Amino acid sequence: MGIGYRVFVRPMIRVQDSEKAHARALLMLRFLSSNPISRSILSLLYRPRKKIPIQCFGQTYQHPFGNAAGLDKRAEGLRGWEAIGLSFIEIGGITEHEQKGNPKPRMFRATPSRALINRMGFNNPGSQKVALKLEQHFGKFGSPSVPLWANLGKSKITPLEDAPNDYAQTMERLWNYCDVFVINVSSPNTPNLRELQHDEALESIIKSCQQVNQNKASSSNLKVKPLLIKIAPDLSDEQLAAVVNTARRAGCDGIIATNTTVERPDNFSKSEAKIFAETGGLSGAPLAKRSTDMIHQIYSMTKGEWPIVGVGGIQTADDAWEKIGAGASLLQAYSGFVFEGAGLTRSIINGLDKKMKEEGYSTLQEAIGFAHQ
Ligand SMILES: Cc1cc2nc3c(=O)[nH]c(=O)nc-3n(C[C@H](O)[C@H](O)[C@H](O)COP(=O)(O)O)c2cc1C
Structure with missing residues (x-):
């Protein structure tokens, strides 16, 4: 973390409402x-x-780290x-229709545990407005120099x-x-959304998205684009196996593990009890182990043949390395940016580079899933 962030920004953020602090940080990033x-x-x-560098989904990534949805x-x-x-x-998450999301407050920080609880409920301008915004952005500045992913809710x-x-x-x-x-079927904050992780429902969502994908690709003479599924960390082992099988069979190109959890940590300080009693999904450090365990399971189930994007509690290079070892090819974070600031990416990439050298890997590809060997 940068000294500037630690000394000036973090203390200010601590006394601000979480959602407002987030909006101000984004405004500052836009302005700068x-x-x-x-x-x-x-x-x-x-x-x-x-x-x-890492190749994934037929694309080249300069390194494995991006932002998680919601940011x-x-x-x-x-x-x-x-x-x-x-x-x-x-x-994103972007929904077909514009929506306000749940009443505020709906985002809470548990700083000692380096965790967040949120029940945003997919507040977003809707697909039409986001498409217009992107059209204007691309018209003015061209397409981004890095792959742009869209989270669909x-x-x-x-x-x-x-x-x-x-x-x-x-x-x-x-x-x-x-x-x-x-395809995000794993937010805990839209009523019954997680039911869509089950067989037929999931299959028909994937199939209708793939239909659009094929139609758009053939009408514009381009390749179909990678379609991923994002899952909840609260699935049982059997449910996880079913989701993975269904998603692969229906043509998903990979999986993001995981979204936030409805579970709460076993231990936390007295001052955090009120925060952890809030309804919503938990993210940040207490989610790290569960999400890494799921990555391990998916990697074993799919023999490392299906790309996994690891997210959940990544706040340091060690966290990132564990997810690479479990089998993730790409990594994302949300809460880590809240607690570590904009310096998170550099510190993770520097740390991963060091780990690879220490462990004798010349490419990241060789390191993926090392804990399974
Ligand atoms: C305030 C907030 C909003 C989020 N919104 C979305 C969303 O719209 N779609 C989604 O798939 N995940 C959403 N997430 C989940 C994150 O993308 C991520 O999966 C989760 O926070 C775990 O990562 P972390 O521990 O690095 O925060 C949201 C998380 C937070 C904290």
Whole structure:
């Protein structure tokens, strides 16, 4: 973490409402990245100097680390994320229809545990407005220099049985702009959403998204784009196996493990009891082990043949290395940015580079799944 962040920014954030602090940080990132001089300063301060290239989904990533969904729901900070050196950017969750999300407050920090609880409920401008925003952005600045991922959620007003259309419509509207699509059926904050992780429901969502994918690809003479599924850490072993089998069979190109959990840590300080009693999904350090365990399971189940994106509690290079060892090819974080600031990417990439040298790996590809050997 940068000394500036530790001394000035973090103490200020601590006394602010979590959602407001997040909005201000994003505004600051947008502001600083809108001007060539401050954008260069951002890059100088935060962009990793080391490269750890990795091929995934037929694309080249400069290193394995990007932001997790939820951090930029409205696609506002694209140039900022690029400037601070993320190797890919995930926008959203985006739903077909615009929605306000749950009443505030809906995001809470448990700083001693380095954890967050949120029940945002997919607040977002909806697929039409996000597509328009991307069209304008691409028109003005061109496409981002790193792969742009879109996280697709289900609109609250859409009944579960109409979910395939809701996801497919959003994918259709965003297809021209985004490089990878993520079907999110694992947020705990949209009523009954997680039921969509089950067999037929999941299969029909994937199939309707793949239909859009194929139609758009053939009408624009391009390749189909990678489609991933994002799962909850609260699935049982049997449920996890079923989701993986269904998603692979239906044509998903990989999996993101994991979203937030409805579980709570066993131990926490007295001052955090009120926070952990809030309804919502838990992210951050207490999620790390569960998400890594699931990555291990998926990697074993799929013999390392199906790309896994690891997310959940990554706040240090050690956390990131554990997920690589478990079998993740790419990594993401949300809470880590809240507690560590914009310096997170550089510190993780420097740390991974060091680990690879210590352990004698010349490429990251060789290291993926090392804990299984
Ligand atoms: C405030 C907040 C909003 C989130 N919104 C989304 C979302 O819209 N879609 C999604 O798939 N995940 C969402 N997530 C989950 C994160 O992408 C990530 O999976 C989870 O926070 C675990 O990673 P972390 O421990 O690094 O935070 C959200 C998380 C937080 C804290």
